[in-house]
Amino acid sequence: MRNFCVKCVYILTLQFILVAAGLANTLTLNEQGEVFAETDRYRVRFKDGVLTYFHNKLTQETYTLPRQGPSNARSGISIQHEEGRYGQHEFIDDAWEVVESKRLTPLSVEVAYHSDYRLDKTVWIRISIDVDTGDLVIQQHGISKHIVAVTWGCGYLNNQQIDIILPANGGEIIDVSSEIRDGGGGYPADGWEAQLAILQGAGGGFFVRSTDTTYRFKGVGYRRAAEHFGISFQTDNPAPFRDKHEITSVEWRLNAYRGDWQVPAEIYRDWMETTFQPKQPPAWVKDLELVIYAPYNPLDPSILPRLAEHANPSTTLLYLIGWADPTQGLEPDYIPDPEFDDYLKAAHSYGFRVMPRITFHGCSPNSPLYPEFEKYQFRHPIRGHKLGYRFNDPTYDYPTAYINPASKAFRNYLVEEMKKLYETYPIDALHLDINTSVINNPPINGLTPAQGNVLLHQELAQAMPGIVLGGENLHEVTFPHVNLAQRWNRHNKQPHPISSFLFSTWTIPYGFHVPNPDGEPENYQQFQEAYVVWGVLPTIRIRAPWMLRDKDLVRTHAFLKSVRMGQTWEQIWNIDIAMDVVGDVDKDGVVNIQDLVIVANAFGKAEPDLNGDGIVNIQDLVIVANAFE
Numbered sequence: 001m002r003n004f005c006v007k008c009v010y011i012l013t014l015q016f017i018l019v020a021a022g023l024a025n026t027l028t029l030n031e032q033g034e035v036f037a038e039t040d041r042y043r044v045r046f047k048d049g050v051l052t053y054f055h056n057k058l059t060q061e062t063y064t065l066p067r068q069g070p071s072n073a074r075s076g077i078s079i080q081h082e083e084g085r086y087g088q089h090e091f092i093d094d095a096w097e098v099v100e101s102k103r104l105t106p107l108s109v110e111v112a113y114h115s116d117y118r119l120d121k122t123v124w125i126r127i128s129i130d131v132d133t134g135d136l137v138i139q140q141h142g143i144s145k146h147i148v149a150v151t152w153g154c155g156y157l158n159n160q161q162i163d164i165i166l167p168a169n170g171g172e173i174i175d176v177s178s179e180i181r182d183g184g185g186g187y188p189a190d191g192w193e194a195q196l197a198i199l200q201g202a203g204g205g206f207f208v209r210s211t212d213t214t215y216r217f218k219g220v221g222y223r224r225a226a227e228h229f230g231i232s233f234q235t236d237n238p239a240p241f242r243d244k245h246e247i248t249s250v251e252w253r254l255n256a257y258r259g260d261w262q263v264p265a266e267i268y269r270d271w272m273e274t275t276f277q278p279k280q281p282p283a284w285v286k287d288l289e290l291v292i293y294a295p296y297n298p299l300d301p302s303i304l305p306r307l308a309e310h311a312n313p314s315t316t317l318l319y320l321i322g323w324a325d326p327t328q329g330l331e332p333d334y335i336p337d338p339e340f341d342d343y344l345k346a347a348h349s350y351g352f353r354v355m356p357r358i359t360f361h362g363c364s365p366n367s368p369l370y371p372e373f374e375k376y377q378f379r380h381p382i383r384g385h386k387l388g389y390r391f392n393d394p395t396y397d398y399p400t401a402y403i404n405p406a407s408k409a410f411r412n413y414l415v416e417e418m419k420k421l422y423e424t425y426p427i428d429a430l431h432l433d434i435n436t437s438v439i440n441n442p443p444i445n446g447l448t449p450a451q452g453n454v455l456l457h458q459e460l461a462q463a464m465p466g467i468v469l470g471g472e473n474l475h476e477v478t479f480p481h482v483n484l485a486q487r488w489n490r491h492n493k494q495p496h497p498i499s500s501f502l503f504s505t506w507t508i509p510y511g512f513h514v515p516n517p518d519g520e521p522e523n524y525q526q527f528q529e530a531y532v533v534w535g536v537l538p539t540i541r542i543r544a545p546w547m548l549r550d551k552d553l554v555r556t557h558a559f560l561k562s563v564r565m566g567q568t569w570e571q572i573w574n575i576d577i578a579m580d581v582v583g584d585v586d587k588d589g590v591v592n593i594q595d596l597v598i599v600a601n602a603f604g605k606a607e608p609d610l611n612g613d614g615i616v617n618i619q620d621l622v623i624v625a626n627a628f629e
Helices: 002-024 262-276 301-310 340-350 370-376 408-424 449-463 498-503 521-534 554-564 569-573 575-581 593-601 618-626
Strands: 026-029 035-038 042-047 050-056 076-079 088-091 097-105 108-115 121-129 136-143 147-158 163-166 172-174 182-187 196-200 204-210 218-225 228-236 246-248 252-258 290-293 316-320 353-359 400-402 429-433 468-472 484-487 508-511 539-541
Touching (some): 026 121, 035 121, 042 252, 076 121, 097 121, 136 147, 196 228, 204 228, 204 262, 252 262, 262 498, 340 353, 370 400, 370 408, 408 449, 484 521, 508 521, 539 554, 554 569, 554 575, 593 618
Parallel strands (some): 050 147, 290 539, 316 353, 353 429, 429 468, 468 484
Antiparallel strands (some): 026 035, 042 050, 076 147, 097 108, 108 121, 121 136, 136 246, 136 252, 147 228
16 A cells, blocks of 8 residues: 555656656747747747747846847858858748748648749758757758758847857857857868857857768858857758759757866767767877877988987877878878888887877879779869869879768778788878868768768778877768877867767877977967867977987977977977976076985975875975986
8 A cells, every 4th residue: 555655746746747847848930930949948039930049947147138220140042042152041030921921730830921022942951859858959941942051040149148059160259258250160071070069158158060971061150249149050051052952950959058168068078979979099009198290291210219209109199291202102092111210110119109190081183093982082062173182283293182981982992001001011000191171072882971081981991900099180971980180270269178978088189390499489389279178199390310419409308398398288288388398497407416405305385295195295306307308
């Protein structure tokens, strides 16, 4: 009897919870097409397909300003009126007519907007509440001629109260201090690296994401105007666009949160891990402390003993660009330099790891293979011209054509060549240059460029068991397959750690062609400012053996010394800090017996605490002793 009563109480409690949850979710619309949605987390309003009001019930924060003139976030479609030209946005405004407003389910409504200006076109926007997650789900459908994309947005956002945080261009934040008036990026390969945008307020915020698993081309854009700004989300059709007369967007999901940006970022990261199942890096990658762009032209093994004096070989990766002889083999054929075998053997004898570079989908237009692969060459999705690196530059000896990896013939050839390389030479890793290049081109035998990209990564890994793949930059298509990735520092005025938070569990970032800190100090500083924020693995370029002998290159030597001393990444990248703190307690520019005496006399005190454990002890004395030159 007692168990029966307990079950009744449980059932009644559950019913109460379900009823309460149902009452918390409401969705209404009026004849003008305005939509009002409310859950226990947020209250929002849409007009003309644009979110114009957002209130976070978790923090009692309102992130929008009253409507003032046209919104700077628009909803509508993009239409290509002329072949070879970018689509022209056709935004929903007062000239469009609301032709239908209807309720589909208790928690789903749809509004249709029509206009016959220039072209006859209709855009539907469907808004619903997911009762399991509380997400507000937005999806669009459009009909017209030559549709490029469909867009919706959030407008009248208060730039004094809320910042934009995007996993774009390495990770960026746009706040009230930003000089940027408008910007954004395309997914996956045009800056926007993951399908997430975070709008962060003082106590919480809201976030927009897509859970698309097909790598559909899409974009995010933001625009500021006076005190408010807008953010828009776009879904693209596959190119070419002249034969596209209909489009359905991906589902966009919106929700509120309490706390900082890591709250929604963790939700999205968990989804990424479950969905894409990225591979964990091996132990030696996790242990890396330094990446060196090693000298080449010529590839000289005699530099390795001196490199071993300046770096810990077991935690250092040597990145080789000029290991193959282009006069003997043109991409995708890679004929190793005569010294390559000896170089590898010598590097491994010291304990270094070695990573040569190839072009992920490159074929020289001068190669005898090019006529076979030319029909698969990537083309600009709008203008239609062939794409490549200095492809039409007659002054350059080694141009590259970019081949769509959806081509099975190209994949088979490149994978077989790399398998031969791996079985002949004991390389530890392989850098895939331009592997993030995913262009909106037609499928090849039903395979999209993104799917071809994934397959080429997977097939290379299967052909070279145990190989570590690296890449140029990073995004959602490539991160499950590469454990190392260069990070560009360009196109980013205000770096933010969001992308590192999302990807670095599986893919370790390192520097992209970092300038030498002595040769180009101002240019180096621009890299350093972003790389400290992103936690990029210390990376340095050693162009020639003499750089390791020249004591006048004080910053180069301070960088290498800081890595050897186990300094923090911030201290290593910021060389001036590193030069001050590595064992030089009395700041006289040299580590000597005087520094030992100062530390010994301070045992048990709080300063000078060199290792940050809060007390001066034997460990601090060891740091000074190891810093003796």
